[in-house]
Amino acid sequence: MSITFNITNGDYLAGRLNQTTISGEIIICREALVTGPLQADHPDEFWKMRAEFISKNYSDKKENYYHKVVSEFEKIKNIPDHSEVNLWFEDDLFCQVNMWFCLTLLPKDRNIKIYRVFPKNSLENKWEGFSDSDDMDLQDAWKWKIVFDQKDIDLGCDLWKAYQSNNRNTLKQLSRHPSDCFHFLEELIRVYQNINPETFVRDLMENETINFNAVFEKFRNELGIFGFGDLQVKQFYDKILGEK
Numbered sequence: 001m002s003i004t005f006n007i008t009n010g011d012y013l014a015g016r017l018n019q020t021t022i023s024g025e026i027i028i029c030r031e032a033l034v035t036g037p038l039q040a041d042h043p044d045e046f047w048k049m050r051a052e053f054i055s056k057n058y059s060d061k062k063e064n065y066y067h068k069v070v071s072e073f074e075k076i077k078n079i080p081d082h083s084e085v086n087l088w089f090e091d092d093l094f095c096q097v098n099m100w101f102c103l104t105l106l107p108k109d110r111n112i113k114i115y116r117v118f119p120k121n122s123l124e125n126k127w128e129g130f131s132d133s134d135d136m137d138l139q140d141a142w143k144w145k146i147v148f149d150q151k152d153i154d155l156g157c158d159l160w161k162a163y164q165s166n167n168r169n170t171l172k173q174l175s176r177h178p179s180d181c182f183h184f185l186e187e188l189i190r191v192y193q194n195i196n197p198e199t200f201v202r203d204l205m206e207n208e209t210i211n212f213n214a215v216f217e218k219f220r221n222e223l224g225i226f227g228f229g230d231l232q233v234k235q236f237y238d239k240i241l242g243e244k
Helices: 011-017 043-058 062-077 093-105 135-143 150-164 168-174 185-194 197-207 212-222 230-243
Strands: 004-009 025-029 083-088 112-117
Touching (some): 004 093, 025 062, 025 093, 197 212, 197 230, 212 230
Parallel strands (some): 004 025, 004 083
16 A cells, blocks of 8 residues: 655645645754765764754754754655655755765665655746745645656765765756756756855845844845755854854
8 A cells, every 4th residue: 555755845834735735744854964074984973963953953862853853854765666755855955965965864665655745936036935825825836746757866965975975066067967857957066066154144144134024134135046044054154253
């Protein structure tokens, strides 16, 4: 019997899905792999490194990382044969890096059907993702999901490996591969390689304002492609403020 799993980027979307008629077990990706150290030779070393980074930068206990984060990733690794997996991830860099990682965790030796669920696409606010979606929008997004072929899965896994090792040439080459499962990939990698978000925040604080709310609003308006929330921007802000 087929079992359906919905993997969401964060708790907010998971809560929203619970309010709809969309069926399936929910697994929550609670990481921010777009920032911090990523290179490790063994999964235990990787989790330890990430737990230390999250604890230091997000004021949380290391034990909570294993309880809240690693436990959800272990669920992905244990998805059974003949399952359907829906990846509810947005198109910004934050969500994409998390999704690439999740693709590497899905068991390769089992018959699993993987789908990408896209947020509704507004040309004016294409980085808003699912934040402005109502129940009907979410149900429509699920209905129009796109299946991952093996080449799409391989592309996602290769993107993660290149990002993890900071191999920018490979990222650029991979971004040119056509795939219905990845939108705006060339734009995403181009911006990632050419714009330093910390430098952007520094310029704002030196030339416009040191009010955090104003800095964050400007960042979201101009660099929404990064998908950073207030916690990520606050890290830059606090570091720069401490240098003054």
